[in-house]
Every structure is written in structure tokens, then in C-alpha cells.
Amino acid sequence: MFLALKELKHGKLRFTMIGLIIVLIAWLVFILSGLGNGLSTLSAATIKNWEAEHVVYENGAGAKFSKSLLSQSLQSKIEAQPGVEEVAPFSQAVIAILPIDGVAEGEDKVDAALLGIEASSFLHPEVIEGKAIEPTIKNGVVANITLKDQKGYAIGDVIAIDGSELNAKIIGFVENETFNHLPSLFANMDFVREYKYSAPGSNNGVEDAINAFAILGKVVDAIQMEKEVDGVEVVTKSSAINGMPGYTAENGTIMMMLVFLIVISAFVIAVFFYVLTIQKTQQFGVMKAIGASNGFIARAIVSQVFVLSFFSILIGIGLTYLTAMVFPEEMPFNLDPVLVIIYGIVLLVISVGSSLFSVRRISKIDPLTALGRVE
Amino acid sequence: MTLSMKNVSKVYKEGESQIIALDQVSMEVASGEFVAIIGPSGSGKSTFLSIAGALLKPSQGEVKIDNKNIATLKDKELSHLRLHEIGFILQTSNLMPYLNVLDNLLLLKKMSGKVTKQDGAFAKELLIELGLTDKFEKFPNELSGGERQRVAIARSFMNDSSLILADEPTASLDTNRANEVVSLISKEVKARGRAAIMVTHDERMLAYCDRVYRMEDGKLTLQ
Structure with missing residues (x-):
């Protein structure tokens, strides 16, 4: 020295x-x-924030939410598998939103990821403003805070979803929730289903269609589960993250x-x-x-x-x-x-x-x- | 005997031929003696100094420094021997340029472990003796050639080494400075009871020495 x-x-x-x-x-x-x-x-912030250990996709989806279509009726069967503590259905869609009274001069529509979950699900992040989604407010959504900070949306705003006749109402905000490079917009599963599968046949004939299940449980045997439950593939959370487009x-x-x-x-x-x-x-x-x-x-x-x-x-x-x-x-x-x-x-x-x-x-x-x- | 060399030879191989740099050299230097070696360049003086300084091992013969046979020592023991038993005064630019005068002396103590208060006091005492009273904090590039050589002398005495080896210490100095430097070496050698060997071209300096040897073609003769 x-x-x-x-x-x-x-x-x-x-x-x-x-x-x-x-x-x-x-x-x-x-x-x-x-x-x-x-x-x-x-x-993939939203997926990274999940507490889940595994994600269940439709067989052949290759850990891509957009390629996966499952029936929510599988939930009880998955819950019955050894090691599974909790199961939450998940559904996603890419949307564009705009204020209900139209886009103001010099403003743009905003791209967002519409994420369907169940109101009490462990996939629901903690709200930092307003309240969480609940079944009684069917079109209530919880948005990432960037929609407020950068785009000027506020709690109580009613927004139109581009390309559909549905309206949603912002009831709360969360932070650090992005999905597929877009701000996340959490909504009731039924609302998402109504948006995604409004056209006849768009759900491939699957009843109560969702995209995937997230599983809580440290000792889940993925291979065993694929054998027990027909037509699914089970991957770890990190594989699910790697499966995000472009990730x-x-x-x-x-x-x-x-x-x-x-x-x-x-x-x-x-x-x-x-x-x-x-x-x-x-x-x-x-x-x-x-x-x-x-x-x-x-x-x-x-x-x-x-x-x-x-x-x-x-x-x-x-x-x-x-x-x-x-x-x-x-x-x-x-x-x-x-x-x-x-x-x-x-x-x-x-x-x-x-x-x-x-x-x-x-x-x-x-x-x-x-x-x-x-x- | 501080340094004892018996029938020491050093042979360099150069391709097919052999160069005999030292040929059956014997010499003894006791403490308090100041010995000079003169000779033309290429006569083997550097090789002699390298062997006496435990930098090089002889091809034949026995070298004992402070009764330790250097042929039996490992590299690590050799550097330990150099640090504790030998003080080198080299030609020029052999001070660490980024250390001041005092730190250049204390560097030797750092190499062997801790620097104590006494070491600091001893270094200052040496520097004062050598007329460097107000140069403690100076860096080598702020000193004259003669002052730098005096610092080198002080450093060679720093570790209580029993053998001082000086390699052309007056090479870059004018006559006055050269006289001053060699007389200082001589004075310190006598006062502190060390053995010293000086290799030089400079015949003016021989008056300070107890004995003078001449080296020619690897052979050493007493004059």
C-alpha cells in the first residue's frame, strides 16, 4: 500500500x-x-411481480399467452394436483384506449395491455391509489400509474376501448406494472372475455375461455401435472417470462x-x-x-x-x-x-x-x- | 570475513563458444575495509559485482557473504540476503522517482516489515551526516546528481548491511562531487565498520581505498 x-x-x-x-x-x-x-x-414486469412458481398454458403454446386458449373449467382439476396451493386464471389482450368523448386535439390513443384476472386473485397487485377491481363493478379497471403520470388519466375517468363498444372505468392505480412493453390495465375476467370473444367462434369453441393459469406452490411436479391434466403444458415462471414476445x-x-x-x-x-x-x-x-x-x-x-x-x-x-x-x-x-x-x-x-x-x-x-x- | 570468494569462475555460453567472464578469482574483504576494483570495460567487473552482490551465482568456486554460501540459497533467500546484508550504490537513477528522500530510505524498512520511529530517526541521522539536512522532503528529480548519489549512499547503509557494493558511483559527477561522494563512502565505511567494494573507472578515487585490484580478462590481481 x-x-x-x-x-x-x-x-x-x-x-x-x-x-x-x-x-x-x-x-x-x-x-x-x-x-x-x-x-x-x-x-414482463407484471409476470415478474407474480408470486406464482408455475404457469399452465395450452399444450403447444410454447409459453406464449397469445397462443394459449384454455377453459377455466380446468381450474378445479389443477387445484387438485399435489403441491398446488392456489390457482389463478389469467387472460390478456392488447388494446388501445381513448377518452369516452374522443381524442383531444394533439393527443393520441394509448396502447395498453388488458389483463383479465379474478377480483380476489393473488395476481392482483397492490393498489397505490383508489381501489382494487371487484365483481360488482364489472367494467372497473386498475391501471398502471404511468397512464396517470404521462397520459393524464385519473380515477373515475371512463375510457373507450378502441374497436369495440365496451367502456371501462378507471377505479385505481398500481405501480411498476407493464406487460409486453405496454402499461397494464387489470380488469375482471368476464369483462376481458366479453371484449376478446364477442365475435362468434373467436374462442375456438372453448367454454369460459382464458389464456393461462398461474400456480402458487413450491413443490409442484410440472411433468406429472402435464400427464394428469389433458392438453396443457406447465412451465416455470422464468420460462413464462422468457416466453414474453421479444423478451x-x-x-x-x-x-x-x-x-x-x-x-x-x-x-x-x-x-x-x-x-x-x-x-x-x-x-x-x-x-x-x-x-x-x-x-x-x-x-x-x-x-x-x-x-x-x-x-x-x-x-x-x-x-x-x-x-x-x-x-x-x-x-x-x-x-x-x-x-x-x-x-x-x-x-x-x-x-x-x-x-x-x-x-x-x-x-x-x-x-x-x-x-x-x-x- | 564479510566477503570471501575462493577460485570463483563465471562462464557464459554464447552459441558454441564459451566466454570466461571471471577466471579463478579469489578475494577477501573484512569489515572496515574499503577496496577498489579497476579495469577496462568488458574485463568482468560487472560480473564480479553481480556475484559479490548475490545477484548471480558463480559457475565454479565458493562465495560466502557473512559466512553464508550463496550457492546453497534459493531465490527468496537471496533477496532476503540482499535486503539485510548488502547495500548497493548503483550508477545513476536508482532512487524511486515517486518517493521523497526520506521515503526512499524507509522503503528498505518497508520491504522487511514495519517502519519504526527509530528507523525514521536513523534515516534522518544518516541524511544529516551526508549533508542532506534540508532535503528530506525533496523528490529525486529536485536533487543534483551528487545529492542523488549521497541519498543512494545513505540508503545502502540504512539496513545495517555488512557489505557495501558501489558500481561506478562517480560516473556522472565532476571531480569535486566525485571526491566528496567517495570520501563520504569511505568515512561511513570506517565509522560504521562495514566492508565495501567499489568498481570504478576513475583512478582519481583510488587514494580513498585500502587496497586496489585490477581486473583484466576475468583475472583479478592486487596492485
Whole structure:
């Protein structure tokens, strides 16, 4: 530490520049992870918020809600399966909504995800304003708060659903509920059914049609259940999330960028420290000649890299939070502190690890170089 | 004997041919003695210094520093030996550029563990003796060549090492500075009872030495 800190203090400009590189890399990593997290939240927040462990689809749906059509009458059979604690039906539709008296000048219709659940279901998120949906208010819906914050809808507003004669009434708001990149709009199952299957034959002849069941229960045997209940496929919640349209593609893209960024930064940082080490070959030779052990020099190098990277990454985190404040509100940016800490540690491990190349180099420096004339 | 070399040879292989850098060299230096080695370049002086300084192992013969045979020591024990028994004064630019004068001395103590208050006091005492009273906080690039060499001398005495090896300590200095530096080495060697070997081109400096050897084609002869 002694050497490390003294040198950092003495070579301010040089180490500031290297620190800056690490800051920039860290900054980019954190912003990308925030964007990735934001996108995946937008894509599937509602499913992620579910307490459920498994989701039941129609056989052949491939964990896609839009391809799955089941009868709600299966519920009692699924409930009877071993390990199942609770079962909740779920139905979804993509809609556009507009105020009942028409779209004002300069305004647009708003896309939303209409999600059918049962009023007392465990799929109903906690309302932060107004009240939850109930069977007695058949057309009552609970909307994600962004419809209020960004689109100006309020409790008591009656909204028209584009392409149908149905009206809904906003009775409450929830937060962080998005589905398929759209704000969620929770409604009674009957209401959704009325919207989706108003045309004869659109339910494929399935009685009481729904899209899927969410299952609560930690010890459910999915394979056994598929055998017992005809025509269903049972997947874990994370498979259901991966099945959301675009979810794997988006996440894959961001993860790919992150991985490349981290690999590239490992090389960049390693090269920087390596060049720095080679420049100091003579110094290390002298230190070895006057009796420094490899361990002593290695500790100096590693602790220097650690200190430099640690503070650079901290600054990177600070910058990321500052940037997040100026991002527009519609931007899907969502910093998860756990992810920030994980990526921070990954970056720290990478830069300290990359300095080990330099350490290897040092252990090979012959103290004879100190004499400056033995080749 | 602080340093004892018996029939030491060093042979470098260069392709098919062999280069004999040191040829059956024997020498003993006791504490309180200041010995000089002169000779043309390429005569084997550096090789001699490297072996005496435990930087290089001989091909043949026996080298004992403070009664320890260096042939039997591992790399780690060699650096320990260098740290505790040998003080090097090298040609130039051998101070850590980012440490001030005092820290350059204390670096040796850092290498062997903790720096105590006494170490700090001892370092200051050495620097005052060498006329660097007001230079404690200066960095090497703020010192003149002669001052830097004096810091190097102070550093070589820092760890109570019994053997001081000086490699062309006057190489970049004018006559006055060179005299000053060598007389300081001589004074410290006598006062602190160390053994010292100086390799030099500079025949002006031999007056300070107890004995002078000449090295030619790997052979060492007493003058």
C-alpha cells in the first residue's frame, strides 16, 4: 500500500487518465445494465411481480399467452394436483384506449395491455391509489400509474376501448406494472372475455375461455401435472417470462453487449497496466537488487490497481445515477442496486485480475537490470 | 570475513563458444575495509559485482557473504540476503522517482516489515551526516546528481548491511562531487565498520581505498 499510494499521489496525471478509462467503462457497463433491466421490466414486469412458481398454458403454446386458449373449467382439476396451493386464471389482450368523448386535439390513443384476472386473485397487485377491481363493478379497471403520470388519466375517468363498444372505468392505480412493453390495465375476467370473444367462434369453441393459469406452490411436479391434466403444458415462471414476445431477443442483445464490453475492458485495462509495468522495468530491477521480494512488488502493484479501480468504479456508479436523473421519463431505464453491485464487483475483479499479467512479468525481471549494463 | 570468494569462475555460453567472464578469482574483504576494483570495460567487473552482490551465482568456486554460501540459497533467500546484508550504490537513477528522500530510505524498512520511529530517526541521522539536512522532503528529480548519489549512499547503509557494493558511483559527477561522494563512502565505511567494494573507472578515487585490484580478462590481481 505504501508504494502504491505514494506513486498514485506522485503520478496524478497519468493515473487520472487510466482512472478515467475505468470510469468510462464502468459508466457504460452500468448504463447498459440499467437499460437492459429497464427493457426487461417493461417487457414482463407484471409476470415478474407474480408470486406464482408455475404457469399452465395450452399444450403447444410454447409459453406464449397469445397462443394459449384454455377453459377455466380446468381450474378445479389443477387445484387438485399435489403441491398446488392456489390457482389463478389469467387472460390478456392488447388494446388501445381513448377518452369516452374522443381524442383531444394533439393527443393520441394509448396502447395498453388488458389483463383479465379474478377480483380476489393473488395476481392482483397492490393498489397505490383508489381501489382494487371487484365483481360488482364489472367494467372497473386498475391501471398502471404511468397512464396517470404521462397520459393524464385519473380515477373515475371512463375510457373507450378502441374497436369495440365496451367502456371501462378507471377505479385505481398500481405501480411498476407493464406487460409486453405496454402499461397494464387489470380488469375482471368476464369483462376481458366479453371484449376478446364477442365475435362468434373467436374462442375456438372453448367454454369460459382464458389464456393461462398461474400456480402458487413450491413443490409442484410440472411433468406429472402435464400427464394428469389433458392438453396443457406447465412451465416455470422464468420460462413464462422468457416466453414474453421479444423478451429473450432484447435481453440477449443487451447481455451480448455487456459481455463484449466486459471482455474488451479486461483487455484494455490489462494492456494499460502492462505498459505501465514495462515502463518501470528498471525501477523494479533496482528494487529487486536492493532486496525486494517478488511478493512485495506484486502487493504494491495489485493494491495500486485495486485502489485505482475501486474509486473509478465508485465514480462510474455516481455518474450513472446522475445520468439516470436526466434521462427522459419514458426511457426504459431501471437501475437495480443489486445488479450495480454485481457488475461493480465483476469490473473490480477483472481489473485486479488483469494486473496479474503485469505481476507475472515483474517476477521475471532480473535484478541484474539494475546494474544497467549486463545484457 | 564479510566477503570471501575462493577460485570463483563465471562462464557464459554464447552459441558454441564459451566466454570466461571471471577466471579463478579469489578475494577477501573484512569489515572496515574499503577496496577498489579497476579495469577496462568488458574485463568482468560487472560480473564480479553481480556475484559479490548475490545477484548471480558463480559457475565454479565458493562465495560466502557473512559466512553464508550463496550457492546453497534459493531465490527468496537471496533477496532476503540482499535486503539485510548488502547495500548497493548503483550508477545513476536508482532512487524511486515517486518517493521523497526520506521515503526512499524507509522503503528498505518497508520491504522487511514495519517502519519504526527509530528507523525514521536513523534515516534522518544518516541524511544529516551526508549533508542532506534540508532535503528530506525533496523528490529525486529536485536533487543534483551528487545529492542523488549521497541519498543512494545513505540508503545502502540504512539496513545495517555488512557489505557495501558501489558500481561506478562517480560516473556522472565532476571531480569535486566525485571526491566528496567517495570520501563520504569511505568515512561511513570506517565509522560504521562495514566492508565495501567499489568498481570504478576513475583512478582519481583510488587514494580513498585500502587496497586496489585490477581486473583484466576475468583475472583479478592486487596492485
